[in-house]
């Protein structure tokens with residue numbers, strides 16, 4: 001083991017609350033020119049674009065949205081899925097730019113009985129494709145389609161590999177080389193997580209054309225690296241009605257400045273293909289970042305956000321996730337929205353489904369389970 005590590009930087013993680021350094025979060029309400037934002041108009045006009053640009057330039061990279069055309073190839077079954085409870089649509093989304101194209105494959109189940117158009121949960125699938133099996137031969141807790149259909153929601157998914165392989169050597173072979181090669185030459189260029197979020201927006205483009213789907217009620221869901229992506233997608237694309245970020249941890253919903261569990265230096269070293277080149281400047285320099293992750297959540301305001309953790313997943317810093325939601329509250333307050341969260345993190349398996357924020361810390365490991373989904377459904381029903 002030691003031999004394997006030779007030549008590589010050795011990282012140490014802090015899991016001790018007493019060793020969390022003292023830190024001051026950047027003020028989400030203070031503009032670059034030092035003005036304090038006091039209402040939603042000024043937030044949307046002045047500060048929100050500034051914060052979005054800071055995340056583009058320093059963390060996730062740019063989000064190009066121009067393309068020449070988009071085509072949808074739809075295969076719809078006869079409505080006999082799940083014992084007649086659902087219709088399965090498989091959609092091939094092809095996006096063209098400058099003579100090149102990429103294809104995103106979407107699996108979508110729509111409840112037969114529900115009144116149309118229906119709200120939909122869209123999962124950014126960062127795990128095996130079998131998790132979103134359209135044949136339902138495999139039924140994974142990661143995407144419990146039957147449970148969502150029984151609850152009256154449509155459920156959709158696409159796989160991240162359609163946009164960018166999750167691999168540091170090949171990540172550029174998808175949307176980056178094919179549609180936006182110029183991004184690869186910029187220090188604030190989009191990388192894999194940006195490409196995955198871009199894909200979520202193209203699925204949103206499709207939803208806007210599907211009359212069975214209520215495109216104003218699309219909840220974007222992601223787990224872990226997918227949960228970092230769901231936050232970035234919802235921050236960028238205000239058409240998403242709500243965001244679920246499950247165990248998203250570092251550069252997801254957890255505060256970087258706490259330096260608890262995974263740190264920026266570690267994520268940038270193990271996964272150099274996720275974030276922009278510029279983000280590498282903040283290795284071991286969390287306090288130099290002009291943002292922290294509460295500001296990413298704030299970009300989603302006034303839309304609802306549900307964040308989760310798992311008790312054994314200290315790597316993703318459960319407390320730092322709760323504190324990031326709390327630190328985003330001032331932006332929701334501009335819209336006269338209370339988060340509904342208590343002052344301190346709730347206990348294990350004690351979901352808080354507040355006004356616009358939901359949070360729970362599930363007993364167990366880093367994963368997304370039917371326990372998590374059950375709470376997302378409860379949360380979605382509130383809105």
Ligand code: GCU
Nearest residue numbers: 224225226248249250262267
């Ligand atoms: C690694 C990584 C995390 C990430 C996780 C996952 O543990 O360090 O940042 O969230 O993988 O995607 O499951």
